[in-house]
Amino acid sequence: MRKLSTVLALLAMTALPGHAHAAPAVGRYVALGDSYAAVGDLLDQYGTPGCFRSRKNVANFLAAELHPAEFVDMSCGDATTANMTVPQAVGLGVNPAQFDALIPDTDLVTLSIGGNDLNLPATLGPCGVLAVTDPDGNPCQRFYTADGVDRLADRLENEIRPRIAAVLRELRDRAPHARIVVIDYASPLPEWGNCYPAAPFARGDVPYLRATVGRLAAIQLEEARRVGAIGVDVFGVPGHDMCQPVGARWIEPLVPAAATTPFHPNSTATAAIARMVAAALDSN
Template identity: 50%
Template sequence: MLSTALAAPAAAAAPRYQRYVALGDSYAAVGTLTKVRSAPIGCARATDNYPSGVAARLAPATFVDISCGGAETPDLTTPQEVPLGVNPAQFSALTPDTDLVTVSIGGNDVGFGEIVRKCAELSFGDPFGAPCRAHYTAGGTDVLAARIAELAPKITAVVDGITARSPNATVVVVGYLRILPPRWGCWPLVPFAIGDVAYFDGVQRSLNATIGGRAEAAGARFVNPGLTTGHDVCQLPGKKWVEGLVPTSLSMPVHPNARGQAHVAGLVAAALSQ
């Protein structure tokens, strides 16, 4: 006669994580535009962004995605007004029983949107030079390097703020997918002057390095999607992970598409398995 233990159905295995909270800006939030969640719709928070991919892989008991396009570090602690609504302070989703947090933040603090617009505008007057670099280094000071330096202590504060509210959480800070190739670019399809491509790529690598260094020093894990080349805005549809100014998939300009977000989700899941 089989014992009761053998005869009874096997109990379902408990999920590794009980409560997963996703924080961050549009590089965490966006995905396919036809899959955007409401509440509020202005955040462009999609069901195929990388947090959703991580949740699908890990199957936590509870998944809360409060990331929002346009978010800067102050929007983690204060409500953020967006078209057609307000996103609550993102830290409001953190609870003592939260045991996994991902966050992508800092690009808007540095001014990614402004930089892309300015570099595109200047490129038409000097497509073979480096007018954007000249603009941001006029007077002998690299304005973008200074902005990244100003961001550094804010990243420390972000991690500290998460751990204060969710002391048992594994915190994963996620950097930014590579936007441009290391050199040359593809002007005028993506209007960055040839000399500005390497400059902007260096700015983005410095941003990721600064975010990663501060995150790890504060006790978080860091995932850097910007290390991989060959999937930037200049690649063909189907190969690119970040869309150009004129998207070739149902995503936002100069933002990750569904393929890019799936790649980031895989990197985060792999980091958590180590």
């Protein structure tokens, strides 16, 4: 009888609400960033119209893995570092300043930002036009280094780096106890060769443009370390650029085969990147 009463007591304890579930490992999770953070599958969008925020983006896949107590996705296409603290007009709506979602007890923040400060569409536009005139050469590299200075590298170091650094410092101030994860950009181009016109750049410009995105990725990770954030190096994962076949590639070419925008991640990428972030959180 004593054994039976002990068992019944234990069963009663496990039935109490306070013992039903363990506390979540992650409290409030806030996702921040630009289109690389927002997109995934444009057939499954939600939130601010014009942000192209997908339920299959990195943050949503990560939230499904971590089961945070609260999840707020502020990511938005075309966002710049300024839109962390300034509202962004998009399409038919306005995305609030992304840092508005941060509160002092925020537990986790993911961030991908910086590419729109460089204005990659305008930057790469001349490269596509010049490729027609010299498809096997490096007309884009010559254009941006004509005065003996690499103007893209200069802008990355002297304009973009300080902006990313300032964003991360303020993020740390607003969420002092949060684990911050900075996710750099996946490589859009292979190390060698090209796949013109799917990737509309001259053969000799591919290494230069890849290196330029690589510099941006390095800056993102370097500045992350300065504030004690976790860096996830997606750029360093080879074999998933837009020149790879469907299924292998993470970045879609000029004419996408997946439901995402050209030169942006597909949902295969976002799911894989979410797994990388989860692994990084487990090991830090």
